[in-house]
Amino acid sequence: MKEEIPGIHHVTAIAGDPQQNLNFYAGTLGLRLVKRTINFDDPSTYHFYYGDEAGTPGTILTFFPWPGVRRGRAGTGQATSVAFSIPESSLGFWIERLTKHNVEYEKPARRFDEGVLAFRDKDGLMLELITDKSSAERRRGWERGSVPPKHAIRGIHSVTMCVDGYEHTAKLLTETMGFRQTGEEESVFRFAAGEGGAGAQVNVRCAPDFWPGVVAGGSVHHVAWRARDDAAQRAWREQIAATGLNVTPVLDRQYFRSIYFREPGGVLFEIATDPPGFTIDEPLEQLGAELKLPSWLEPNRKEIESILPQLDHPQNELEQES
Numbered sequence: 001m002k003e004e005i006p007g008i009h010h011v012t013a014i015a016g017d018p019q020q021n022l023n024f025y026a027g028t029l030g031l032r033l034v035k036r037t038i039n040f041d042d043p044s045t046y047h048f049y050y051g052d053e054a055g056t057p058g059t060i061l062t063f064f065p066w067p068g069v070r071r072g073r074a075g076t077g078q079a080t081s082v083a084f085s086i087p088e089s090s091l092g093f094w095i096e097r098l099t100k101h102n103v104e105y106e107k108p109a110r111r112f113d114e115g116v117l118a119f120r121d122k123d124g125l126m127l128e129l130i131t132d133k134s135s136a137e138r139r140r141g142w143e144r145g146s147v148p149p150k151h152a153i154r155g156i157h158s159v160t161m162c163v164d165g166y167e168h169t170a171k172l173l174t175e176t177m178g179f180r181q182t183g184e185e186e187s188v189f190r191f192a193a194g195e196g197g198a199g200a201q202v203n204v205r206c207a208p209d210f211w212p213g214v215v216a217g218g219s220v221h222h223v224a225w226r227a228r229d230d231a232a233q234r235a236w237r238e239q240i241a242a243t244g245l246n247v248t249p250v251l252d253r254q255y256f257r258s259i260y261f262r263e264p265g266g267v268l269f270e271i272a273t274d275p276p277g278f279t280i281d282e283p284l285e286q287l288g289a290e291l292k293l294p295s296w297l298e299p300n301r302k303e304i305e306s307i308l309p310q311l312d313h314p315q316n317e318l319e320q321e322s
């Protein structure tokens, strides 16, 4: 049985100050904080999940905010930028909004026949807003956040990886993971999974002379691809292990189950199940409102809460600006 990867599940990056991260992604960018939990591997620090109303796979960007973390360095063996989809007519709105929020951006450009507005978050993570007609029609984004619904970010558009051994990464993507190459521009190769388009594509930049990246503050920690269910994930685990790569056992991440492996270019990949999703421990309307802990850490809630930094505005219902 050959499984298909429907697209990106989520991207996880490293931030510094949690409040600053929340202000930027829920405030400036208008994403919904769909889950406020802790890093299961380091319960004294937060793990934030942002996305559309429900945190639909393909809209989720997550952060480990580590106060005082040293800054990473962009380079090979890394995902170097995360792109979001916006409606074609929203570019002007976003230029004005970034200006108003004192976010510096690069001159709007065109790539793969789409408009690209590039800027960085407060920790230096490279982000892009990409004008994308299909996604604006298909996805709604978070409609009760700080950005008017017609201009809201629709979800993740793509991720760009930078590798020096481009051929090995391409081989894994196409021969094992079922991607197909859909474009090439300068030294960037675009691959699509499943139905392709926004949320189901990755750009691989071939940069043999670039220095190796350092994953720390302001860099992507890993890129997670979707598995429709546990059976699909088990099949992926076998197929990837058969190529000789080391794959972790299935890990329970509460909102999905995960396997991890490093692709040949050095980027940490995850395959995460669509179920059960973020409503497993709080109702849709309440997502992100409270600190959620996995059941095995619930007995330590008081202690954990006393260590975590206090946050203002943990809710999503920020006043809408026009």
Ligand code: ZN
Binding pocket: 010, 012, 222, 224, 258, 270
């Ligand atoms: Zn992940």
